[in-house]
Amino acid sequence: METLENTLNIKNENKRIGSNFLGILNDLKRRPEDAAKELNVTIAEISLIIKGERKLTPEMVTRAAEIWSINERDFYIIRDDCNFGVKIMTSTNSEKSSRIMDRAGKPYYEYRDTVMSSLAPFRPEWIMELCYVDDNDPKNPNAQWNRGHFMHQFTYFVGDVNFYYLDSDGKKQVAVMNTGDSMYITPFTPHTFTTRSGAKQNGLILALTYGNKLTGDVQQELSAISSELGQEYALDFSSKQHAFSSLLKFHREIGSISINELSQRSNVSERKIEDFENNVSMPSEIELQSLATSLNINTRDLRPNEKIENKVILQCHKEGKDWFYPESKNYKFHDLASSTTLPYSKAFEIDMLSQDDSSLDLEVGLHQYIYNIGNTDVILNWSYNNKQFKEIIHSGDSAYLKPFLQHNFRGSGKLLVLRLGGKITGDSQRELSFVGKRSVKRAINESLQWFDPKNN
Secondary structure, three states, X not given: OHHHHHHHHHHHHHHHHHHHHHHHHHHOOOOHHHHHHHHOOOHHHHHHHHHOOOOOOHHHHHHHHHHHOOOHHHHOOOOOOOOOOEEEEOHHHHHHOOEEEEEOOEEEEEEEEOOOOOOOOEEEEXXXXXXXXXXXXOOOOOOOOOOOOOOEEEEEEEOOEEEEEEOOOOOXXXXXXXXXXXXXXXXXXXXXXXXXXXXXXXOEEEEEEXXXXXXXXXXXXXXXXXXXXXXXXXXXXOOHHHHHHHHHHHHHHHOOOOHHHHHHHHOOOXXXXXXXXXXXXXXXXXXXXXXXXXXXXXXXXXXXXXXXXXXXXXXXXHHOOEEEEOOOOOEEEEEOOOOOOOOOEEXXXXXXXXXXXXXXXXXXXXXXXXEEOOOOOEEEEEEEOOEEEXXXXXXXXXXXXXXXXXXXXXXXXXXXXXXXXXXXOOHHHHHHHHHOHHHHHHHHOOOOOOOOOOOO
C-alpha cells in the first residue's frame, strides 16, 4: 500500500503542479507560446508541464519569478501525503520519536510525535512531565517557563498535572489539572507544565498546537511588508467598543471616505461617527446597517466579536456537556475547552457505542486529529474515491482524516478528537461559495485556458 501511495503521490503532484502552472499563466494573461518564449523553452515542454507529464524545474521557476514579478513559492503546491484519505501513526512509531528536553540542566519533558500530515494545520505532541513539584505555587522555582509560541494550543491532560501560565495582566498563575481536563491558550502566552508530587505516574499532556489564518502566506506577506507597517493590521480588540471603533475607522480610511462624506451617505451625524471612532458610544442596529451600506460592505465586517475572552481558557472535565449522535446514538460526545474566536476549532472526547458497520455515519468539513486515549481498540471504516477501507486504531495510536471523508468509528473505546478548519473556512469558504459549485472545480484545479483561440 505504501508503494502504491508513493506512486499516486508523484502522479497527483505532477498533475496539480501542471494545473497550478496553467492557473498562473491565465492570471498573467500568458498563452503557452508566450510562456515558452519568455522562459526560453519549447511550447512542447510547456504543454507537457501543464499536462503533468514533466516537472517544472527550479531554473524555470526562478526565471519565471524574475520576469513576471511573482513569488517563487506560488509555483509550488501543498504536498498530499494522504492519498487514501487517512494517515495513521502507531504508538510504536510514536515511541521511536522520543526525545528528552532538559531545562535548567535537568530532564524536564519527554516529547513524542503523534500523527501529522502535510495537509493539516496541526502540530501535535505527546509530552510527559518529568519535573515534580511539591506545591501549587505559581512561582515555584522548579517550574521552567517557555517564552510562548506562534501556534494556538489545545491541551488534553492525563494524570496529575500543574499548568502554569501568564494571565492577561502578566501575573503568574497555576491551574491544578487532572485526567480529562483541557485548556486552550492563544499564541505567545508563556506557560509550562509539571507533575504534582504524590502522583502514581508522570503527568502527561497531549499538546495539539496548530496554525490558523496567520501562518503560511499571511505571515509571509506581513514579513515582506515589514514589521513596522505589518503591525498596523492588528486592531484594538480589547473590548467590543474598541473593536467596533477600530473596524469602522479602518474601513472608512481604506475607502478614502471622510467623516463628513460618510455622514452624508449614511444619515448618521458627524458627531456620532466621531463618537463611534473615539470609543464614546456604540451604534444602534439601524445605524450599523446604514454605515455598512454606505461603506459598501456587509454588517458582519463591522461587528466585533460577541464575546471578549481570556487568552487562557480552562475547562474541568465535569464542566463539559454530553450528548449522543446521530439519532441512532452510535456515539457519546463530550465537549472540551474551546474559544469563540476560533469557531472552526472543535475538541471532543468520543465514546463508541456501536459495533454495527452498516453505515458511515460521520462526515465532517474540517481536518480531524484522532488519538486513542482508551484501553481498547477502535475500528475506523471509511470511503475514499469510491473504495472502502478499514483500519484498527490501537490504544496510543493517532490518525489524521481529510475533511468531508465519510467514515465511522466502531467498538467500545474512547477517542480524543480535534477538528480544525485550516485555511478554507470563514471568508475563504464564503468566497469559494460565491464563486459557486459550477466553477469550483476550476477554482481548485484549473483545466482550461482563459480563452479558446479556436473560437472566434
